Amino acid sequence: MSVQTATSPTTRRFDPLACKDDLDAFRAGVRAWLEAVVPADWHARMTGASEADYVAFQRWWFAEMGKVGLATPHWPRDWGGADIGIRHQVIIFEEIARAQAPNPDMFVISLYHLPATLFGHGSKAQRDRYLAGVQERGEVWCQGFSEPGSGSDLASLRTRAERRGDVYVINGQKVWSSYGAFADYCLLLARTDPNAPKKQAGISYFVLNMKAPGVTVRPIRQATGQAEFCEIFLDNVEIPVGDLIGEENAGWAIAQSTLSAERGLIIFELSERMARTLDADLAEAKRTDADWLKDDEARRAFTRAYNDMVALRLMIRALMQEIETDPHMGSTTMPTYIKVHFSELLRRYTEFRLKLGGLAGQLRQPIVLGGGHQTGNVMHDFLLSYAWTISGGANEILKTMLAERALGLPR
Amino acid sequence: MSDANSGDGMDLEALRDGVRTVLSEQASHEKVAAFTNAEGVRDRPLWSQAAELGWLALSAPEDHGGLGLGPSELAVVYEELGRAVAPLPVLGTLLVVEALARGGDAAQQAAWTPRLAAGELAGTVSMLTPGVLAPTLTLSAGADGGVVLDGVAETLLDGAAADVLLLLAREGEALRWVLVEPAIDGVTVEKAATVDRTRHLGVARFAGLALPAGRVLAADAGEIADALLHHAALALASDARGGANAVFEITLDYLKTREQFGKPIGSFQALKHRCADHKIALVASGALVAEAVARMASRDPAAGRYALAAKALATEVYARVAQDAVQLHGGIGYTWEHPCHLYLKRAKLNEQLFGGPAAYLDRVTDLLLAAA
Numbered sequence: 001m002s003v004q005t006a007t008s009p010t011t012r013r014f015d016p017l018a019c020k021d022d023l024d025a026f027r028a029g030v031r032a033w034l035e036a037v038v039p040a041d042w043h044a045r046m047t048g049a050s051e052a053d054y055v056a057f058q059r060w061w062f063a064e065m066g067k068v069g070l071a072t073p074h075w076p077r078d079w080g081g082a083d084i085g086i087r088h089q090v091i092i093f094e095e096i097a098r099a100q101a102p103n104p105d106m107f108v109i110s111l112y113h114l115p116a117t118l119f120g121h122g123s124k125a126q127r128d129r130y131l132a133g134v135q136e137r138g139e140v141w142c143q144g145f146s147e148p149g150s151g152s153d154l155a156s157l158r159t160r161a162e163r164r165g166d167v168y169v170i171n172g173q174k175v176w177s178s179y180g181a182f183a184d185y186c187l188l189l190a191r192t193d194p195n196a197p198k199k200q201a202g203i204s205y206f207v208l209n210m211k212a213p214g215v216t217v218r219p220i221r222q223a224t225g226q227a228e229f230c231e232i233f234l235d236n237v238e239i240p241v242g243d244l245i246g247e248e249n250a251g252w253a254i255a256q257s258t259l260s261a262e263r264g265l266i267i268f269e270l271s272e273r274m275a276r277t278l279d280a281d282l283a284e285a286k287r288t289d290a291d292w293l294k295d296d297e298a299r300r301a302f303t304r305a306y307n308d309m310v311a312l313r314l315m316i317r318a319l320m321q322e323i324e325t326d327p328h329m330g331s332t333t334m335p336t337y338i339k340v341h342f343s344e345l346l347r348r349y350t351e352f353r354l355k356l357g358g359l360a361g362q363l364r365q366p367i368v369l370g371g372g373h374q375t376g377n378v379m380h381d382f383l384l385s386y387a388w389t390i391s392g393g394a395n396e397i398l399k400t401m402l403a404e405r406a407l408g409l410p411r
Numbered sequence: 412m413s414d415a416n417s418g419d420g421m422d423l424e425a426l427r428d429g430v431r432t433v434l435s436e437q438a439s440h441e442k443v444a445a446f447t448n449a450e451g452v453r454d455r456p457l458w459s460q461a462a463e464l465g466w467l468a469l470s471a472p473e474d475h476g477g478l479g480l481g482p483s484e485l486a487v488v489y490e491e492l493g494r495a496v497a498p499l500p501v502l503g504t505l506l507v508v509e510a511l512a513r514g515g516d517a518a519q520q521a522a523w524t525p526r527l528a529a530g531e532l533a534g535t536v537s538m539l540t541p542g543v544l545a546p547t548l549t550l551s552a553g554a555d556g557g558v559v560l561d562g563v564a565e566t567l568l569d570g571a572a573a574d575v576l577l578l579l580a581r582e583g584e585a586l587r588w589v590l591v592e593p594a595i596d597g598v599t600v601e602k603a604a605t606v607d608r609t610r611h612l613g614v615a616r617f618a619g620l621a622l623p624a625g626r627v628l629a630a631d632a633g634e635i636a637d638a639l640l641h642h643a644a645l646a647l648a649s650d651a652r653g654g655a656n657a658v659f660e661i662t663l664d665y666l667k668t669r670e671q672f673g674k675p676i677g678s679f680q681a682l683k684h685r686c687a688d689h690k691i692a693l694v695a696s697g698a699l700v701a702e703a704v705a706r707m708a709s710r711d712p713a714a715g716r717y718a719l720a721a722k723a724l725a726t727e728v729y730a731r732v733a734q735d736a737v738q739l740h741g742g743i744g745y746t747w748e749h750p751c752h753l754y755l756k757r758a759k760l761n762e763q764l765f766g767g768p769a770a771y772l773d774r775v776t777d778l779l780l781a782a783a
Contacts, residue, residue: 303720340687400687409678410674411678
């Protein structure tokens with residue numbers, strides 16, 4: 001497959017952001033651009049595609065989004081974004097879902113976690129260098145938080161960072177780093193003070209260049225059969241002191257900003273896709289007069305899920321309004337409510353579709369790479385739902401945190 | 412809910428504070444318990460208070476003694492009544508007001524609406540459900556252009572407290588809404604006690620009851636029924652939202668103070684996780700209820716579907732939270748003295764009033780399919 005075949009050359013130039021003062025025109029602009037640029041056959045081409053083809057496709061799609069400013073429209077204008085608000089973001093996500101456009105999966109950390117970290121805590125030099133790298137060169141970022149011995153108990157992490165002159169020397173091991181094999185940089189947590197009275201107090205936050213000597217990446221095959229995750233081995237890796245984010249030993253608090261991105265904005269897009277899927281599933285059932293529409297239990301399970309999906313979208317809109325008021329969304333608990341609600345609903349709905357799939361749903365089918373959670377390969381979609389109940393803080397950890405911080409229950 | 416003139420709404424938070432303050436004194440758990448122990452049908456002092464404060468006048472048209480407000484204001488009152496598990500027949504009364512505003516002629520509105528809005532009369536309506544309208548009453552032609560009512564209406568919400576019954580009856584192939592005033596018409600509404608003692612059901616029997624023509628609403632009965640069902644759905648969803656949050660707060664307070672094994676039981680993770688689940692469900696269902704209210708207030712074409720969905724979700728969440736509240740309290744939560752059972756019983760009744768969860772889900776599915 002060659003990436004260049006993705007679209008026929010077009011003479012039209014698209015600039016939906018130019019008409020962002022008129023919401024209808026903006027929507028029409030986004031829609032026209034998507035209709036012109038999203039290859040009609042991309043699902044078919046990514047079904048069972050090779051890893052190299054998938055990576056090339058991701059890079060191509062990210063570049064296309066960037067050309068019209070729709071890769072980073074949610075970033076502030078000062079840092080190369082378009083400063084758009086919630087109403088525009090809703091339109092973009094709705095239209096992306098409507099067009100069944102690809103997920104820029106490989107760039108999730110670049111688009112959300114990196115800015116959520118640097119906006120509030122990075123230096124100007126860091127923002128200038130790394131945000132531009134994402135926008136201008138399509139740099140891929142991964143996250144180096146978890147370790148083999150530090151999952152839910154993240155603060156117990158043992159990867160060491162020792163200051164030696166102008167560098168920190170890193171030794172340790174990271175795990176569950178999505179797209180680590182293709183990443184240019186990594187958001188890294190490492191221990192700078194092993195003697196701190198609280199384990200959270202001895203952690204610092206770094207930018208790790210994945211091409212630096214001493215970095216070894218090894219893919220991990222997941223239950224789905226894909227190898228999106230990686231282990232990262234760090235053997236005397238040197239990080240310049242300029243790549244320390246924030247103060248030394250202040251990394252724990254910064255990491256919370258990173259994770260809040262995961263619990264909010266990313267789910268926004270996924271929830272729009274989920275809404276689209278539920279509508280499409282119902283329309284398909286109506287068109288084919290599906291058996292499950294006559295099955296009381298199944299029909300009611302669907303509508304319960306539908307109602308929960310509507311509630312999810314409302315919660316996300318409430319969050320977007322909070323963010324417009326307070327861009328750093330420091331103390332809000334809404335992202336955590338959203339993450340747990342979304343992930344449990346995703347599990348429930350993918351399992352619902354799996355049940356409807358019957359025995360045929362158990363047949364092994366090629367995976368649509370980058371197809372997200374609603375590829376119609378029901379067993380794969382179901383397995384992939386664990387990505388959201390486990391990652392970004394397992395739901396059990398988040399529930400304990402909610403109970404203590406939001407509900408005030410004692411430790 | 413009627414949305415006439417709701418453009419200039421009142422300050423909802425001020426309304427909420429006002430209602431909550433009054434109810435915290437006049438419908439404290441002690442007073443509600445005393446009312447339920449006395450097996451009454453209407454808490455007269457509380458009703459008078461509600462009338463004086465204008466809660467019953469909120470939605471009535473301004474030219475008939477009301478404030479002409481809409482779903483946003485009503486939802487606040489219903490939610491606060493739910494928080495307090497208040498024993499007030501507000502819903503039935505405001506449903507009659509809504510039906511008159513939508514389907515009553517000038518004479519009918521003048522005859523009943525001002526007195527309902529002033530709390531001189533309490534009302535109730537036939538127990539609609541989201542399914543096919545199947546009235547148990549029949550209407551036939553009577554003398555002097557009047558009508559004759561026959562049959563039994565079994566499940567009138569707070570019916571024994573009602574001075575005005577708005578009943579759905581079949582007249583040949585057509586459906587009609589007809590008004591009965593028990594005191595004037597010589598009808599007795601028997602109380603059918605529910606386990607939730609803050610409310611009850613009423614049974615009214617009619618055998619050839621002659622009524623003047625002015626008792627029949629001329630407007631399309633199906634349209635009125637839809638409006639009443641949506642109003643009832645939003646009211647019960649709001650009651651559920653208020654009640655669920657209240658019983659959850661009571662439970663959290665208990666978990667923070669009750670000590671076993673030398674520490675507060677709220678420090679145990681098994682209980683924390685259940686509370687977190689409840690909180691998330693409350694946030695999610697609360698968002699859906701608020702959206703349904705907002706859509707009803709703005710006359711959104713999909714508002715009805717949102718109201719029905721909100722009723723299904725919010726009443727189920729209330730039932731789940733109230734059920735677990737008793738369990739999380741342990742023995743004390745199972746006692747008559749503790750308010751937990753008031754919430755549990757009201758939650759369970761809410762799930763069934765004006766149709767159960769399955770009926771609501773099925774109607775929502777039908778509406779989604781029609782739009783798919």
